[in-house]
Amino acid sequence: MLKIKQLAVAVGDKEILHDINMTIGTGETHVLFGPNGSGKTTLLTALMGFPKYRIVRGSITFQGKDITGLPLDERARLGIGMSFQRPPVVRGVKMSDMVAACLKGRGDAETVAKLAKRTDLEDFLDREINYGFSGGEIKRSEMMQLLAQKPKLALLDEPESGVDLENIVLIGELINELLEKHCPIPDRKCMGLIITHTGHILDYVNARTGYVMCDGRISCQGDPHEILQTIKEGGYGSCVNCLARRHLNV
Amino acid sequence: MSEIKSSESYRKKAKAAAAKAAAFGEDIDLSTYLTSAEEQPYQSDPEQLPAQAREHMLEAGVVLDDTSQRSGTYIQMDNTPVHSSIRGDGVEVIPISQALKKYDWLSDYWWRAVAVDTDKYTANVELNRGDGYFIRALAGHKTIFPVQACLYLAKARLAQNVHNIVIAEEGSELDIITGCTTASREDPGLHMGVSEFYIKRGARVTFTMIHSWNPAVAVRPRTGIIVEEDGLFLSNYVLMKPIHSLQMYPSARCVGENATVRYNSILVAGKGSSLDVGSRVFLEAKGAKTEIISRAITTGGDIIARGFIDGGAPEVKGHLECRGLILNNGGMIHAIPELKGNLAGIDLSHEAAVGKIAEEEVEYLMARGLTRTEATATIVRGFLRVDIQGLPPTLGAEIDRTVEASEKEVM
Ligand SMILES: Nc1ncnc2c1ncn2[C@@H]1O[C@H](COP(=O)(O)OP(=O)(O)O)[C@@H](O)[C@H]1O
Ligand SMILES: [Mg+2]
Numbered sequence: 001m002l003k004i005k006q007l008a009v010a011v012g013d014k015e016i017l018h019d020i021n022m023t024i025g026t027g028e029t030h031v032l033f034g035p036n037g038s039g040k041t042t043l044l045t046a047l048m049g050f051p052k053y054r055i056v057r058g059s060i061t062f063q064g065k066d067i068t069g070l071p072l073d074e075r076a077r078l079g080i081g082m083s084f085q086r087p088p089v090v091r092g093v094k095m096s097d098m099v100a101a102c103l104k105g106r107g108d109a110e111t112v113a114k115l116a117k118r119t120d121l122e123d124f125l126d127r128e129i130n131y132g133f134s135g136g137e138i139k140r141s142e143m144m145q146l147l148a149q150k151p152k153l154a155l156l157d158e159p160e161s162g163v164d165l166e167n168i169v170l171i172g173e174l175i176n177e178l179l180e181k182h183c184p185i186p187d188r189k190c191m192g193l194i195i196t197h198t199g200h201i202l203d204y205v206n207a208r209t210g211y212v213m214c215d216g217r218i219s220c221q222g223d224p225h226e227i228l229q230t231i232k233e234g235g236y237g238s239c240v241n242c243l244a245r246r247h248l249n250v
Numbered sequence: 251m252s253e254i255k256s257s258e259s260y261r262k263k264a265k266a267a268a269a270k271a272a273a274f275g276e277d278i279d280l281s282t283y284l285t286s287a288e289e290q291p292y293q294s295d296p297e298q299l300p301a302q303a304r305e306h307m308l309e310a311g312v313v314l315d316d317t318s319q320r321s322g323t324y325i326q327m328d329n330t331p332v333h334s335s336i337r338g339d340g341v342e343v344i345p346i347s348q349a350l351k352k353y354d355w356l357s358d359y360w361w362r363a364v365a366v367d368t369d370k371y372t373a374n375v376e377l378n379r380g381d382g383y384f385i386r387a388l389a390g391h392k393t394i395f396p397v398q399a400c401l402y403l404a405k406a407r408l409a410q411n412v413h414n415i416v417i418a419e420e421g422s423e424l425d426i427i428t429g430c431t432t433a434s435r436e437d438p439g440l441h442m443g444v445s446e447f448y449i450k451r452g453a454r455v456t457f458t459m460i461h462s463w464n465p466a467v468a469v470r471p472r473t474g475i476i477v478e479e480d481g482l483f484l485s486n487y488v489l490m491k492p493i494h495s496l497q498m499y500p501s502a503r504c505v506g507e508n509a510t511v512r513y514n515s516i517l518v519a520g521k522g523s524s525l526d527v528g529s530r531v532f533l534e535a536k537g538a539k540t541e542i543i544s545r546a547i548t549t550g551g552d553i554i555a556r557g558f559i560d561g562g563a564p565e566v567k568g569h570l571e572c573r574g575l576i577l578n579n580g581g582m583i584h585a586i587p588e589l590k591g592n593l594a595g596i597d598l599s600h601e602a603a604v605g606k607i608a609e610e611e612v613e614y615l616m617a618r619g620l621t622r623t624e625a626t627a628t629i630v631r632g633f634l635r636v637d638i639q640g641l642p643p644t645l646g647a648e649i650d651r652t653v654e655a656s657e658k659e660v661m
Contacts, residue, residue, distance in 0.1 A: 072617060
């Protein structure tokens with residue numbers, strides 16, 4: 001279980017996220033909607049533990065352990081993994097090195113080859129990571145690394161953006177595999193938090209709960225399809241207005 | 251070496267240049283070094299060399315315990331050749347002093363790729379009649395295993411003089427590994443090494459040089475390469491061990507159409523090391539090509555990384571890539587890439603980047619579960635990994651091993 005309580009996150013002196021509350025039960029998948037710049041990526045990076053994203057209030061509890069002050073790499077080793085929207089190029093470091101690092105000795109060259117085949121990246125293993133990768137290749141590469149890492153909590157930042165229709169099916173399959181959707185519901189261990197700006201991913205991946213982030217706050221929470229329907233009809237503007245209305249009432 | 255034609259004129263020129271400072275690098279006072287060392291006994295079986303010497307040589311890529319993976323071996327201790335041998339045919343490996351007696355024609359190659367009066371170091375090699383290796387691949391012959399050569403500095407304070415000549419006859423293929431090292435890990439010394447390479451039509455030579463000196467040694471290699479039509483010269487240089495001062499600027503001339511030269515250099519300078527290392531290529535014939543790649547890391551030392559490409563013929567192509575990584579404050583990297591051309595239709599380019607490891611990259615790897623130290627080591631290893639085109643796999647493994655063995659010292 002992941003429990004986020006009254007979390008506030010700042011970059012530098014600027015507080016970007018305010019009063020975030022969220023609970024993801026073991027085996028559950030949640031999605032996070034929100035307009036550009038609302039703070040979705042900030043939430044994921046703060047959960048992952050990037051030092052630049054400073055937690056100023058509140059707490060994060062992961063599988064019963066308070067990880068609010070835990071460093072990035074320790075969170076990763078505890079079972080939190082993230083797919084990046086725009087990962088950096090690391091010259092000279094090959095994709096196969098990255099996957100091997102993610103496997104942490106839990107597999108060999110054959111495991112790496114299988115994962116590459118699964119993600120349609122067989123020709124990429126000897127390539128320098130993210131160097132000259134297309135948008136879609138980056139998404140698949142991120143998924144491949146996460147599949148190798150086998151996190152207990154997968155944080156996916158817009159996994160479908162910039163992916164063409166043909167590949168979005170594959171991305172959907174990979175996410176389902178990562179989130180153990182093939183297992184009966186009670187047997188699932190992996191939790192997922194997926195950022196989606198457009199909601200397209202919901203055509204391929206089922207989620208239990210949806211949230212809308214506006215201006216650094218969660219403006220609403222509920223059935224993801226219902227939320228998507230609202231956004232489709234009224235745009236994110238309706239969410240912003242809704243949030244503003246409630247804040248005036250408080 | 252009285253057989254050398256016009257040897258008098260070389261000596262005259264050398265005398266005139268005996269005090270001539272080099273164009274680059276700290277000027278070394280030769281009078282502070284010894285000019286001669288005791289002769290070393292010849293060893294027909296290199297396995298009989300002292301264990302410590304063999305161990306140091308191994309760190310520089312020279313394997314003596316089992317030479318079945320080598321086509322030939324040359325070992326010089328101080329100024330004496332102590333061993334030379336070949337396995338199989340098609341290649342010759344003998345001391346240059348012997349080769350000069352054997353072949354009259356060798357005088358045609360003597361000081362032709364490097365000018366005797368380049369500076370005091372070349373002059374000194376001539377005036378002290380430096381010995382060295384003569385390696386020749388016979389026409390059309392492709393050697394499978396590399397030839398290895400070791401230049402070993404045993405005596406403290408010695409000025410070692412070396413003069414090598416490598417000839418790859420038409421259509422031959424040859425790989426050479428040269429390892430340079432010292433007996434002592436602290437005694438000062440000076441290595442002056444002239445190397446002249448002649449790559450004939452259609453020949454291919456890869457030359458891998460691994461330097462493993464000590465923090466008190468000064469090194470002044472002087473290398474010239476002449477590549478004929480369709481010839482290929484591929485140089486790999488690895489310096490990851492401490493050194494006091496190194497200055498070299500090997501110079502290759504592509505004199506035949508479609509001649510190709512590639513240089514890859516891996517340089518690491520710790521505190522107290524001062525490196526001024528470059529590669530220079532003159533593209534003098536139509537369609538000649540070059541690629542110069544260098545990776546420089548400072549953990550506290552100073553590195554000047556030079557590169558120079560002169561495109562002086564139609565349809566030539568050259569690329570220079572110099573990347574520097576600063577791992578510790580106190581070190582300095584100065585990249586000086588230079589391109590020169592005077593014809594339309596030539597294609598010369600360069601890229602240079604100097605900086606520290608990007609925090610974003612470290613964090614990316616940490617998000618996959620690596621510790622900061624592991625992430626940094628992975629990035630440094632990647633930085634030093636130059637995928638060398640056309641390098642035989644055994645040689646690639648050799649370089650990887652050298653790099654890996656030294657990584658710990660870098661971190
Ligand atoms: N590293 C950063 N430095 C400065 N501002 C940042 C940084 N990261 C995010 N922000 C700011 O925080 C806000 C939310 O950004 P982000 O989380 O990327 O939004 P989203 O992912 O919802 O598009 C934006 O105003 C953005 O400019
Ligand atoms: Mg974002």
